[in-house]
Amino acid sequence: MFFKCNSLANLNLSNFNNQNITNLRSMFSRCESLTILDLSNFNTQNVTNMSCMFSSCKSLKNLDLSNFNTQNVTNMSHMFSRCESLTNLDLLNFNTQNVSNMVGMFWCCNSLTNLDLSNFNTQKVIDMSGMFWCCNSLTNLDLSNFNTQNVTNMSNMFAGCKLLTDLDLSNFNTQNVTNMAHMFSHCELLTDLDLTNFNTQNVTNMSNMFSDCKLLTDLDLSNFNDKNVTNMAHMFSGCVSLTNINLSNFNTQNITDMSYMFSRCDLLKKENIITKDNKILNEFKNQVKNNCFYYLYDNY
Numbered sequence: 493m494f495f496k497c498n499s500l501a502n503l504n505l506s507n508f509n510n511q512n513i514t515n516l517r518s519m520f521s522r523c524e525s526l527t528i529l530d531l532s533n534f535n536t537q538n539v540t541n542m543s544c545m546f547s548s549c550k551s552l553k554n555l556d557l558s559n560f561n562t563q564n565v566t567n568m569s570h571m572f573s574r575c576e577s578l579t580n581l582d583l584l585n586f587n588t589q590n591v592s593n594m595v596g597m598f599w600c601c602n603s604l605t606n607l608d609l610s611n612f613n614t615q616k617v618i619d620m621s622g623m624f625w626c627c628n629s630l631t632n633l634d635l636s637n638f639n640t641q642n643v644t645n646m647s648n649m650f651a652g653c654k655l656l657t658d659l660d661l662s663n664f665n666t667q668n669v670t671n672m673a674h675m676f677s678h679c680e681l682l683t684d685l686d687l688t689n690f691n692t693q694n695v696t697n698m699s700n701m702f703s704d705c706k707l708l709t710d711l712d713l714s715n716f717n718d719k720n721v722t723n724m725a726h727m728f729s730g731c732v733s734l735t736n737i738n739l740s741n742f743n744t745q746n747i748t749d750m751s752y753m754f755s756r757c758d759l760l761k762k763e764n765i766i767t768k769d770n771k772i773l774n775e776f777k778n779q780v781k782n783n784c785f786y787y788l789y790d791n792y
Contacts, residue, residue, distance in 0.1 A: 496522040501551075504530040511535040517567075521547040529555065537561040543593070548574040553603075555581060563587040569619075573599040581607065589613040595645075596622040605629050614639050621645040621671070626652035633659065641665040647697070651677040659685065667691040673723070674700045683707045692716045699723045699749070704730035714738045714766070722748045729755040736760075739767040747771075754779045 494500065495518050503526060516536070520526065521544045529552060536542075542562070546555065547570050555578060562568075568588070572581065573596045581604060594614070598607065599622050607630060614620075620640070624630065625648045633656060640646075646666070650659065651674045659682060666672075672692070676685065677700045685708060692698075698718070702708065703726050711734060718724075724744070728734065729752050737760065744750065754760060754776045762776060 502528045515541045518544040543567045543569045567593045569593045569595040576602045600626045619645045622648040628654045647671040647673040673697040678704045699725040710736045712738045714740045725749045725751045
């Protein structure tokens with residue numbers, strides 16, 4: 493309805509009658525100059541689709557959704573994506589019991605430093621890919637209440653969360669996940685990551701999963717089942733502080749791409765890689781040679 497109203501700065505819909513509306517997809521998307529949006533009397537009880545609703549509202553700093561009834565919503569994908577100026581977002585009233593799609597929900601919310609999702613019911617969510625992608629000001633994220641038993645895609649879920657120092661995923665059920673590509677890519681301040689509860693039996697793609705996690709020193713993936721994985725390209729690329737890694741349960745016989753798997757793992761030594769898989773050790777050896785070549789070339 494207001495899609496791409498680029499010059500709109502102030503919008504008051506407090507008297508707007510929308511009780512019969514079921515689809516709010518992209519309603520305010522790309523209202524890039526909007527700074528004030530009054531939705532205080534919005535009736536959303538029949539809405540099922542809120543995808544991209546506020547996407548690219550780049551100038552909005554505050555958004556009051558305390559009156560929103562979201563009990564029937566099934567799609568919240570990209571709902572707040574690229575709300576680059578939002579500094580606070582209170583979603584404690586959100587009922588997400590029927591939501592199945594949360595793809596890119598908070599993608600590029602660059603100014604959010606904290607996000608309380610303690611009330612989120614995620615039992616029906618299937619796709620969480622890119623959910624917090626490039627939330628590069630988030631310093632804290634508590635997902636201890638998340639039910640991920642039906643999630644199949646977690647690719648890019650935390651990619652680019654550059655200020656996160658801690659991430660507790662001990663409650664995550666990953667038994668149905670098939671895609672973990674870029675899941676933690678560029679989580680540059682993470683110093684520890686406990687994934688001992690992860691079930692990876694159905695995962696096929698782990699490419700760039702930990703790439704550029706620059707402060708990780710130890711990584712225990714001894715519980716990982718990689719029997720269905722075909723892609724591990726750049727999996728640990730740019731983990732420049734990594735000194736120990738446990739891949740004792742890895743079997744790479746089905747892997748078709750391991751290119752740059754250990755690229756720029758400058759401190760990692762062969763003797764500190766725990767594995768029974770010679771293919772992994774050979775790949776590491778070859779990449780160490782390539783790294784040396786690049787260093788020589790760069791300094792030539």
